[in-house]
Each structure stands twice: as structure tokens, then as C-alpha cells.
Amino acid sequence: MLGLERTSTPLTLDGGLVDQLVPVQPSSRSTLPSLHRRKTLMTQSPPPVAHLPPADVGLQEIVNEHKIHLKRQYERVTEGFGESGSGTLLNTIYTELYIIDEQSEEVHTQHEVRQLETTSQTDTDHAPTIKCHKLFEVLTHLKRPIRVVLMNGIAGIGKTFLVQKFIVDWSERLENQDINIVILLSFRELNLVKDERYSLLELLHVFYPTLQKVTTEKLTLCKLLFIFDGLDESRLSLEFTNRKIVSDITQKSSVSELVTNLIEGNLLPSALIWITTRPAAANQIPPTCVDRVTEVRGFTGAQKEEYFRMRFSEKELSRVISHIKKSKNFNVMCKIPVFCWITATIIEYILNTDQRSELPKTLTDMYSYFLLVQTKRNKHKYQKEHETSPQELTDADREVLLKLGKLAFENLKTRNIIFYQEDLEECGLDVTEASLYSGFFTEIFKRECVIFQKPVYSFVHLSIQEFLAAVYTFHCYTNRKTEVLKEVLGEEYNETSLDIFLSKVMEKSLQSKNGTLDLFVRFLHGLTLESSQRLLVGLLSQTEKNPEVIQKIINNLKEMRRSQISPDRSINIFHCLTEMNDSSLFQEIQEFLKSETKLSEIHCSALAYMLQMSEEVLDELDLQKFNTSDQGRHRLIPAVSNCRKALLKACHLSETHCEVVASALKSDPSHLVELDMTGNKLHGSGLNFLSAGLSSPDCRLETLRLESCWLSDISSLVSALNSNPSHLKHLNLSHNNNLENSGVKKLCVFLENPHCLLETLRLQRCSLSEISCDHLLPALQSNPSHLRHLDLSWNNLQDSGVKQLCVYLKTSDCRLETLRLWGCKLSETSCDYLFKALQSNSHLRELDLTKNNLQESHVKQLSELVDSPHHTLEVLKWKDP
Numbered sequence: 001m002l003g004l005e006r007t008s009t010p011l012t013l014d015g016g017l018v019d020q021l022v023p024v025q026p027s028s029r030s031t032l033p034s035l036h037r038r039k040t041l042m043t044q045s046p047p048p049v050a051h052l053p054p055a056d057v058g059l060q061e062i063v064n065e066h067k068i069h070l071k072r073q074y075e076r077v078t079e080g081f082g083e084s085g086s087g088t089l090l091n092t093i094y095t096e097l098y099i100i101d102e103q104s105e106e107v108h109t110q111h112e113v114r115q116l117e118t119t120s121q122t123d124t125d126h127a128p129t130i131k132c133h134k135l136f137e138v139l140t141h142l143k144r145p146i147r148v149v150l151m152n153g154i155a156g157i158g159k160t161f162l163v164q165k166f167i168v169d170w171s172e173r174l175e176n177q178d179i180n181i182v183i184l185l186s187f188r189e190l191n192l193v194k195d196e197r198y199s200l201l202e203l204l205h206v207f208y209p210t211l212q213k214v215t216t217e218k219l220t221l222c223k224l225l226f227i228f229d230g231l232d233e234s235r236l237s238l239e240f241t242n243r244k245i246v247s248d249i250t251q252k253s254s255v256s257e258l259v260t261n262l263i264e265g266n267l268l269p270s271a272l273i274w275i276t277t278r279p280a281a282a283n284q285i286p287p288t289c290v291d292r293v294t295e296v297r298g299f300t301g302a303q304k305e306e307y308f309r310m311r312f313s314e315k316e317l318s319r320v321i322s323h324i325k326k327s328k329n330f331n332v333m334c335k336i337p338v339f340c341w342i343t344a345t346i347i348e349y350i351l352n353t354d355q356r357s358e359l360p361k362t363l364t365d366m367y368s369y370f371l372l373v374q375t376k377r378n379k380h381k382y383q384k385e386h387e388t389s390p391q392e393l394t395d396a397d398r399e400v401l402l403k404l405g406k407l408a409f410e411n412l413k414t415r416n417i418i419f420y421q422e423d424l425e426e427c428g429l430d431v432t433e434a435s436l437y438s439g440f441f442t443e444i445f446k447r448e449c450v451i452f453q454k455p456v457y458s459f460v461h462l463s464i465q466e467f468l469a470a471v472y473t474f475h476c477y478t479n480r481k482t483e484v485l486k487e488v489l490g491e492e493y494n495e496t497s498l499d500i501f502l503s504k505v506m507e508k509s510l511q512s513k514n515g516t517l518d519l520f521v522r523f524l525h526g527l528t529l530e531s532s533q534r535l536l537v538g539l540l541s542q543t544e545k546n547p548e549v550i551q552k553i554i555n556n557l558k559e560m561r562r563s564q565i566s567p568d569r570s571i572n573i574f575h576c577l578t579e580m581n582d583s584s585l586f587q588e589i590q591e592f593l594k595s596e597t598k599l600s601e602i603h604c605s606a607l608a609y610m611l612q613m614s615e616e617v618l619d620e621l622d623l624q625k626f627n628t629s630d631q632g633r634h635r636l637i638p639a640v641s642n643c644r645k646a647l648l649k650a651c652h653l654s655e656t657h658c659e660v661v662a663s664a665l666k667s668d669p670s671h672l673v674e675l676d677m678t679g680n681k682l683h684g685s686g687l688n689f690l691s692a693g694l695s696s697p698d699c700r701l702e703t704l705r706l707e708s709c710w711l712s713d714i715s716s717l718v719s720a721l722n723s724n725p726s727h728l729k730h731l732n733l734s735h736n737n738n739l740e741n742s743g744v745k746k747l748c749v750f751l752e753n754p755h756c757l758l759e760t761l762r763l764q765r766c767s768l769s770e771i772s773c774d775h776l777l778p779a780l781q782s783n784p785s786h787l788r789h790l791d792l793s794w795n796n797l798q799d800s801g802v803k804q805l806c807v808y809l810k811t812s813d814c815r816l817e818t819l820r821l822w823g824c825k826l827s828e829t830s831c832d833y834l835f836k837a838l839q840s841n842s843h844l845r846e847l848d849l850t851k852n853n854l855q856e857s858h859v860k861q862l863s864e865l866v867d868s869p870h871h872t873l874e875v876l877k878w879k880d881p
């Protein structure tokens with residue numbers, strides 16, 4: 001029993017000032033295991049106190065007893081599909097969830113997996129977030145009380161865990177102490193009494209016998225919170241229009257009527273109501289009854305890590321996290337806590353059985369497992385089947401999964417990700433049962449209502465759609481449904497061997513520019529393995545065990561080459577090999593790198609992937625150092641995202657390659673600090689792509705070399721540098737003959753930017769005249785203190801150009817150390833200008849006037865400066881080599 005202590009804090013109850021009884025925190029609390037809890041304790045301000053009737057010690061004791069009861073019931077959880085009350089302490093595994101304070105109307109309009117591959121991951125959008133303990137806090141902008149909260153969330157996202165956490169924190173007096181009594185009524189349990197007639201008071205006593213001692217009067221005085229968990233599971237018919245009004249808590253009624261009257265506020269109008277539901281069932285509650293809609297979005301990146309941190313020892317943790325990070329798809333799926341649990345369970349099992357064994361690498365295995373576990377959870381939830389192992393899919397499961405597969409497949413071709421009733425019907429899905437299906441398969445199939453008041457359906461993740469589409473395609477292949485396969489491969493498709501079938505699908509996928517079928521073909525290859533077929537037995541018929549066919553498929557992939565495909569698409573060939581558990585490439589690459597044998601294209605793709613995924617950031621990637629073809633070099637480009645220095649000189653980069661480089665500059669974190677694209681034709685869209693990368697706030701590039709890149713209009717480059725000015729230190733645009741004075745004029749906009757920190761500027765052979773110096777002078781003068789090295793060699797600057805430069809040299813903040821003016825058609829006059837300027841400049845160390853046809857007499861004074869111990873000039877070059 002918890003101790004009670006008097007406090008003098010006056011609190012109001014019905015307008016009167018009363019003394020309150022504040023519970024003393026139990027001393028055992030400091031020994032609780034959860035890190036999270038300890039944090040809560042430390043950061044917490046004293047909780048608001050319950051408004052109990054004055055000095056009602058009797059009621060307080062009942063409440064205390066109720067708290068103890070709830071704590072006992074909910075502090076332990078069995079994960080995945082277990083019941084509460086046994087298993088692990090919730091606080092030792094509970095990880096904070098990301099909840100937004102509004103419901104999203106959008107369905108996924110972009111392929112999450114692909115989105116991740118092209119952009120840096122934004123875990124959170126700009127929606128306001130909310131903590132579960134603040135659900136009933138008044139909305140400041142609306143200033144109205146919150147009575148009914150509807151909490152949406154897809155299956156496995158953590159709604160029930162959240163409710164349990166709320167209850168445990170309340171029962172331990174950590175949060176929400178302004179609420180006197182919390183009553184959890186899950187729809188799953190209400191279903192059991194749906195045909196009974198009770199008064200609300202009796203219903204409470206059925207579920208909470210400890211509350212029997214509370215009288216009607218006292219109950220109406222208490223601040224109550226009713227939590228209705230899992231509306232999607234409800235078998236009650238909740239009628240909000242033609243229902244009987246019940247306002248007396250002793251009045252007998254049907255259970256459905258009690259629930260609707262509570263929600264509507266006819267019964268206990270001041271009681272708070274919290275309803276959780278999968279999106280499929282949310283529309284059972286009229287929006288007019290709801291004061292706040294929230295949505296549980298699962299884990300953010302940091303929360304994901306925290307989840308695994310709580311489960312694994314420090315030693316194992318880094319292995320687990322890096323394993324998950326290596327696969328972008330695992331990363332996406334791990335936003336859903338139940339997928340984290342599946343991943344953790346599989347990994348834990350492996351680590352406990354054999355530390356040395358490999359963690360599951362293939363996505364196909366992970367997704368197969370996910371499908372099985374979710375199917376089992378649904379069965380447990382809706383059909384109360386406890387005893388089947390996850391591997392046992394019934395005929396009914398198989399039928400529905402294949403229909404969903406058909407829907408997935410049909411719509412994958414058109415990239416359609418939202419479906420209407422007609423689409424479902426076309427695939428044989430019974431729409432009258434849609435809500436059951438969507439409930440049953442919300443894990444993979446989510447139903448939402450949008451503006452049109454028409455149900456819209458979509459898969460929870462597009463990756464799930466692709467997986468089911470692959471399962472269905474495989475099913476059609478093994479069952480010789482040629483007509484269906486023709487839809488993917490075109491009319492000319494004929495029954496053929498598995499290896500030829502797969503290489504045709506692969507070809508098809510390579511043709512797609514944006515990777516529409518990438519994941520689909522990966523799954524398809526993964527499903528050829530006996531191990532996958534074993535996992536999905538019941539859903540997939542097994543193909544003949546024929547190692548030769550598997551080997552043929554592997555060989556086909558290795559030999560696949562097409563020109564004009566993006567290196568990202570090529571990496572997908574390698575991913576398909578990984579899905580087939582083929583690791584021969586890794587060994588071959590290692591051998592080849594040692595022996596300097598020429599790397600084939602597929603080796604380069606594999607190598608690019610290895611480098612890309614390596615935990616070590618590569619210091620330098622120099623494409624010229626690889627013994628391979630141009631195509632092979634192109635396939636290495638994706639590795640740019642994981643290196644500091646990328647040397648991509650003269651290798652015929654196309655705009656697609658520039659796009660890949662740009663995405664490396666945009667990635668978060670972006671490692672690239674030095675980029676050399678010299679000798680590639682970058683004019684036009686290539687430069688635009690690159691500029692988009694440079695303008696990203698994540699770009700950290702310090703050195704950019706674009707010599708001989710056929711550049712003329714550099715507007716996009718300048719505006720990119722200008723929007724992100726403070727990183728670039730060295731810029732080399734030499735040998736771009738078409739740059740001309742107009743190019744320099746544009747560049748000056750960047751040089752003038754007060755945040756520009758450029759130290760080196762090289763503009764050799766850019767067809768410049770003295771007009772460029774006119775442009776440069778004010779720009780350099782306005783921001784004089786950063787530039788250290790300026791190279792304007794082989795431009796027609798003449799003496800008048802040098803005259804302008806000398807004005808800059810004389811600027812007091814000028815810190816220029818090297819000035820190179822080879823072949824600028826200078827005469828003795830320039831030497832005079834320079835001598836005068838350098839008399840007042842104490843920074844220049846090196847002056848290079850080679851190839852200007854100068855005589856010893858012309859440079860005499862400048863040479864004296866070199867000899868003078870009082871001047872910084874150390875090197876003067878003027879003799880032609």
C-alpha cells in the first residue's frame with residue numbers, strides 16, 4: 001500500500017478550496033529498471049493532483065487499490081502477439097513513439113523505399129507532435145476542452161503498447177494524476193459481453209471488481225478516463241444515429257449503447273474518452289464526437305536505435321544497428337515497431353544460437369517472415385487461433401493473400417498505389433468483407449477514408465505491394481498462368497524456363513528509369529530459393545529443386561550488360577544476386593583487386609555496393625585506378641556517396657551519372673569534400689544536376705574541379721554556390737573556353753557573397769579579357785580576406801587587366817598569396833603596376849609571369865622584392881621553361 005501525505009497546496013473542487021491527499025512516491029521506484037523511466041522521473045515537474053471529493057480517504061484507498069491492480073496487469077507484456085500480464089517488464093522495452101496531433105489524409109504517394117534511396121531520410125514531417133500524456137491538454141489556439149480523443153495507427157505501430165504505457169505511468173503516479181480513475185476496456189474484451197445487458201456501473205464492476213466499493217455518487221464526482229482500445233476489433237454495432245439515449249450510470253442497456261452514449265457524452269459527460277483504432281475502422285466514430293484526432297507514426301530514426309539499444313548489449317548493438325542500416329529497406333520497415341520486434345527476434349535468436357552465424361541478409365526472408373507473423377497476429381486477434389506456428393498458412397489465408405497479390409501486381413505495372421472498390425472487386429476481393437480483410441491484413445493493406453467519402457485502399461508500404469506482387473508473379477509462373485505473365489513481359493511471352501523468365505523480367509526492370517520494378521525483381525529472385533519457398537509453403541508451390549537452374553540465373557545476372565543504364569539500376573542486378581544468397585562476387589572481387597585482373601561490370605556494381613554500404617568512409621575513390629571498362633567505371637559511381645574524395649576524371653559521365661553524384665552531395669550525412677569531374681562534358685543538364693547537389697544544405701564540398709568540362713552558362717552553378725556559400729574553398733574552372741567574361745561576371749555574384757570563403761580560384765584558359773578583371777575587382781574588394789590563390793593564366797588580360805588586379809592587391813585586407821598569370825600578353829607596364837602594388841602588399845609569396853615574353857630588365861624591381869628580407873614575395877617566375 002502506498003503512503004499518503006498531507007499537502008497544503010490548495011486545489012479547487014467545485015469552486016471550493018480543499019486540502020488534498022498526495023501520494024508519497026514508493027521508495028522502490030528508484031530501483032526500477034527502465035532507463036526511460038528514470039529519465040521521466042528526473043525531468044518531471046510535480047504531477048497535477050487528483051480532484052477527489054474532500055478528504056475522502058475511503059475513495060482514495062479504492063483508487064490506490066485500482067492502481068495496484070492495473071499496474072500488476074499491464075506492467076508486463078508479451079510481445080508480438082502475446083497477451084499482457086506475463087513476460088517482460090514494459091518499461092524495460094518501451095521506446096518512445098512518434099505521434100502526430102492530426103490525422104494524415106494522404107496515402108503513400110511515393111515509393112518509400114525509393115524515396116529513401118534518392119533523398120535523405122526525413123523521419124518526421126512538419127506535423128505537430130504530441131506526447132501520450134498530453135492527449136487531453138487543451139488546444140491553446142482553440143481553448144476548448146478535449147473530451148474525446150481518437151488515435152489512429154496502422155497495425156503493429158504501437159497503439160496498445162502506448163495505452164499500456166499510459167496506464168502504467170498513471171498507476172505509478174508518474175503522469176496524469178489529475179485523472180482519478182483510468183478504465184481500460186478493450187474492444188476485444190467487450191466483444192465477449194456484447195450480447196449482455198448491463199448498466200455502466202455493472203459493466204465496470206464486471207471488468208474491475210475493485211471498483212465495486214465506489215458508490216454511484218462518488219463515481220460521478222471523479223474525473224474518469226475510459227480507454228477503448230482496438231476499435232478495429234469491435235464486434236459491437238456502434239449506432240450513433242438510431243440509438244437510445246442513456247444518461248444514468250445505473251440504467252441497464254446494451255453494451256453497444258453504453259459505449260456510444262459514453263462517447264457522445266450522454267453518460268458521464270465529464271468523462272474523458274480515448275479510442276484507439278487502425279485506420280480501417282476509424283470512420284465508425286462520427287467526427288462530430290471527436291475533439292482531437294492523433295496518429296501514431298511509429299519510430300523515428302533515433303527511436304529505432306533506442307529500441308535496439310534496449311534489447312541488445314553494447315557489443316551486439318553495433319552489429320545489429322549496422323546490419324539494419326546496411327539495408328535501406330530494413331530501415332524503412334523498422335519504422336513500424338512490430339517489424340523492429342520481428343527483426344530483433346530473428347537476430348536475437350541467431351545471436352543466442354550461434355554468435356558466428358550470419359544475420360539474415362535477404363529482404364525476401366525478412367518480408368516472408370513479416371507476412372507470416374502478421375498473418376498469425378491477425379488470426380490471433382480476429383479468430384483466436386493460438387496454436388498454429390507462423391509457418392502454417394491456411395487455405396483461406398492463401399486465398400486472400402493471393403488475391404491481394406493480384407491487386408498488388410495489377411497495380412504495380414501502372415504504379416498505382418491507391419485502390420477503389422472496383423479495383424478490389426476486379427481482383428476477386430469481396431468488398432463487403434473489405435473491412436475484415438483490411439483489418440485482417442491491415443499489416444499489408446490499409447483502408448482510409450478521404451475527402452470523396454469513398455473508401456480508398458492502399459498497402460501499408462509500397463515495398464509490401466512489391467513483395468506480394470512478386471509472390472503472385474511467382475505463383476503464376478509455377479502455375480503456368482501465361483496470360484498474366486504476358487502482362488508483364490508483353491504478348492510475345494511464351495512458357496519458358498525459370499532462368500529465361502527471370503532474365504526477361506530483369507531486362508524489363510532495367511528499362512525503367514526510376515526503378516519502378518527494382519524491388520519487385522529482387523523479391524522475385526529471392527523467391528527462387530528453396531529456403532524462401534519453404535518459409536512460404538502454402539502460399540508458393542515449390543519449384544523443382546534444380547541447382548543448375550539457380551546457377552544459370554546467377555550467371556545470367558552476372559553477365560547482364562546493357563549500355564545506357566543508370567549505375568543505380570546496375571546495382572540492382574547485384575541486389576538480385578544478394579537476394580539469391582550468392583556471395584561469389586565478393587570473393588571474386590577480392591581476388592581481382594589483388595591480381596589486377598580486369599573487373600567486369602557486375603563486379604564493379606558489386607564493388608560499388610560494398611563501398612557504398614561499408615561502415616568505413618572511403619578516403620579516395622579514383623575511377624582511373626580501376627582496371628575496367630568505361631561502363632565498369634560508371635557502375636562504380638554510386639560509391640561516391642561513401643567517400644571523401646571522388647576523382648571522376650575523363651570517364652564520359654552522362655547526366656544520369658551527375659544525378660548520382662548530386663544525390664551523394666545531398667545525402668545526410670554527405671561525406672564528399674573533394675570532387676573532381678575534370679574532362680567530362682557537363683554542359684546543360686549534367687551541370688544542373690550537379691548544381692542541385694551543391695545547393696543542398698547537407699553538401700559539405702570543399703574542393704570542386706571542373707576543368708575542361710565544356711562549361712559556358714554557369715548560372716545554375718553560381719546560384720547553387722550562392723545558396724550554400726560557406727563550404728567551398730577551392731574552385732577550378734580552368735580550360736572551359738566558352739566561359740568568357742560573362743561567366744566571370746556571374747561568378748562574381750558568388751565571390752561577393754559575404755559568406756563566401758573561397759580560397760582558391762582557377763580560371764586558366766577561359767577566353768577572358770581585361771573585362772573579366774573589371775568584374776573581378778569590385779567582387780574581390782568587397783570580400784577580400786579569403787582568397788589565397790588566383791590563377792588567370794592563358795587569358796587575354798593584358799596590362800589593363802593587371803592594372804585592375806593591382807588595385808585589389810593594394811586593398812588593405814587582401815590576403816592573396818599566389819598569383820599566376822602565365823601567357824596573359826603582359827608587358828613591362830604590368831611589371832611596374834605589380835611592383836607598385838606589392839610595395840603596399842605584404843602577403844603575396846608567389847608571382848608567376850611565365851610565357852609573357854618579359855626581359856630581365858622588366859622584372860628587375862620585382863626581383864629586388866624577392867631578395868628583400870622585408871618583403872613576403874619569395875618566388876618570382878618569368879622565364880619561359
Ligand SMILES: Nc1ncnc2c1ncn2[C@@H]1O[C@H](COP(=O)(O)OP(=O)(O)OP(=O)(O)O)[C@@H](O)[C@H]1O
Nearest residue numbers: 079080094095155156157158159160161337338341
Ligand atoms: N513503444 C514501443 N516500444 C517497444 N516495442 C513496441 C512499442 N510499440 C509496439 N512495440 C512492438 O510492436 C508490437 C505491436 O504493437 P501493438 O500491439 O501495440 O500495436 P498496435 O498498433 O496495437 O497493433 P494492432 O493494430 O495490430 O493491434 C508489440 O508487441 C511490440 O513488440
